[in-house]
Amino acid sequence: MAPPVAPAAGATKADVRDQSALEQRLGQSTSVIMPLLELGAIGYVTWVLAYQICIQYLIDPSAEFRQGFNVQPRRATGIALIVVYAVLLLLLLVPWSRLIQVIWSKPDLVPLGDTSLEKKEVTTSWLGEYDAYICDYEGMPLWCDKCHNWKPDRTHHCKELGRCVRKMDHYCPWAGGIIAETTHKFFLQFVFFGSLYTAYVWIVTAVFLDERISKTGSCPGTWIGVLVVGVLFCIFTFTMSCMTGWNLCINYTSVEGIQRGGVQNIAFLIASTPERSSLPSTPSAQDKPQSHDDWPVLNTIQRGQGRTYVVMQTKPHEHPWYTSLVVGWKDVMGNNIVDWLTPIKHSPYKQRSHRGEFEWGELVYDMAKQYEVHNPGVKLALLN
Structure with missing residues (x-):
C-alpha cells in the first residue's frame, strides 16, 4: 500500500477532503480496470497457447510446415497440453x-461512527x-x-476505501480490492495458482x-509476447506467494510488517485483587527501576x-499475535x-x-504472568 500523500502547505480542509475523495475514486477504479486487463491477457494467452501452438503447430501443422520443415502432427501432445492448461x-x-x-x-x-457524537461519547x-x-x-x-x-485490534484505515478495515493486509487492484481478514486465504490461493x-x-x-526457431527460422511476435507476459507474471505471483505465505505463518499483515519495530500497548482486565477496595498502583519514576527484561507497566x-x-507495553520488534508457524498458517488457511486448496x-x-479479538501469542501470556508475579494476589482475567 502506498504511503499517504501529505497535503500541500496552506491546503484547506476542503482541499484535503477533495484529495482524499480523488484517491478513493482512483483506487477503486484501478480495482475494476486491472482485473479486466488481466482477463484480456488471459484471453490473449489462451488464443496463442491453445490455438496457435497446440492446434496450428502441434495437432494440425500447415502443409508448408509439414513439407518444407518436416513438422509432423503431434496430436496427443497438443491435446494433453490443452487439458493441463x-x-x-x-x-x-x-x-x-x-x-x-x-x-x-x-x-x-x-x-462508520456518528459524527454528531464527541469521541468520549462513542460507546x-x-x-x-x-x-x-x-x-x-x-x-x-x-x-x-x-x-x-x-478501531478493533489489528484494524487499519484504508485510504482507497476511506474506511477502517479489520486485519487489513493491503489494497490490491490486481486482485480486485482489499485484502484483509476474510480474503487473505483466497488471495494466497489466487497468487499461488497464478504462479503455477x-x-x-x-x-x-x-x-x-x-523448436520452431531451430526448425523453421521463424519467430512469431505473438509467441514472444506470451513468453514475456508469462515470465513477468510468474516472477510477480511467485514472489507474492512466498511473501504472503510467510506472513501468514508468522501472523503478520503487510501493514504490521511495515510497522515492525514499534511497540504495542495492551490493556489487561484485572479479575481480582487481594482487597476489592484497592487498586494496584501504577509505577512512578520514584519506584524501584524495573529489570531490563521486564515489560513496562x-x-x-x-x-x-x-x-x-x-x-x-511490549518491547520493540515484539509481535503480540505470533504463536507458531503452523498455527499461524492454519488460522488463515484451515486445518x-x-x-x-479449495x-x-x-x-x-x-x-x-x-480472551481477545485474535488469538494472543505466548508473549502476551508471559506479560500477564510477569504482572501477577510482581503483584502478588492480583489475578488477570487472561490467565484465569
Whole structure:
C-alpha cells in the first residue's frame, strides 16, 4: 500500500477532503480496470497457447510446415497440453472469482461512527467482551479520526476505501480490492495458482518457440509476447506467494510488517485483587527501576461497571499475535490440505473467544504472568 500523500502547505480542509475523495475514486477504479486487463491477457494467452501452438503447430501443422520443415502432427501432445492448461486456468479462476465475490460483499469494513457524537461519547461497551485488547496509554482502544470510531485490534484505515478495515493486509487492484481478514486465504490461493499457471505458460511457449526457431527460422511476435507476459507474471505471483505465505505463518499483515519495530500497548482486565477496595498502583519514576527484561507497566485504570485494567507495553520488534508457524498458517488457511486448496471457507478459522479479538501469542501470556508475579494476589482475567 502506498504511503499517504501529505497535503500541500496552506491546503484547506476542503482541499484535503477533495484529495482524499480523488484517491478513493482512483483506487477503486484501478480495482475494476486491472482485473479486466488481466482477463484480456488471459484471453490473449489462451488464443496463442491453445490455438496457435497446440492446434496450428502441434495437432494440425500447415502443409508448408509439414513439407518444407518436416513438422509432423503431434496430436496427443497438443491435446494433453490443452487439458493441463485448462485445469490450471480453472484452478486460477475459481479462487479469484471467490476472492472478488467476498471483496464486494465488504465483510471486513468497520462501521462508520456518528459524527454528531464527541469521541468520549462513542460507546466502548464491546470491550467488555475481552480480557485484553490493544490500547493507548490511557487504556482506550485506538481511535480513527476519519471514520470517527474506535478501531478493533489489528484494524487499519484504508485510504482507497476511506474506511477502517479489520486485519487489513493491503489494497490490491490486481486482485480486485482489499485484502484483509476474510480474503487473505483466497488471495494466497489466487497468487499461488497464478504462479503455477504462468510458469506453465512460459515453459510451454519457450520450449516450442525454441523448436520452431531451430526448425523453421521463424519467430512469431505473438509467441514472444506470451513468453514475456508469462515470465513477468510468474516472477510477480511467485514472489507474492512466498511473501504472503510467510506472513501468514508468522501472523503478520503487510501493514504490521511495515510497522515492525514499534511497540504495542495492551490493556489487561484485572479479575481480582487481594482487597476489592484497592487498586494496584501504577509505577512512578520514584519506584524501584524495573529489570531490563521486564515489560513496562504504563497505567492502571478503572472503567465502568467496576472493571479495572492494567496497561503494559511490549518491547520493540515484539509481535503480540505470533504463536507458531503452523498455527499461524492454519488460522488463515484451515486445518487440512483440502481447506488449503479449495476456496470454500474463508478465513479466519480460529474462533474468537473472550480472551481477545485474535488469538494472543505466548508473549502476551508471559506479560500477564510477569504482572501477577510482581503483584502478588492480583489475578488477570487472561490467565484465569
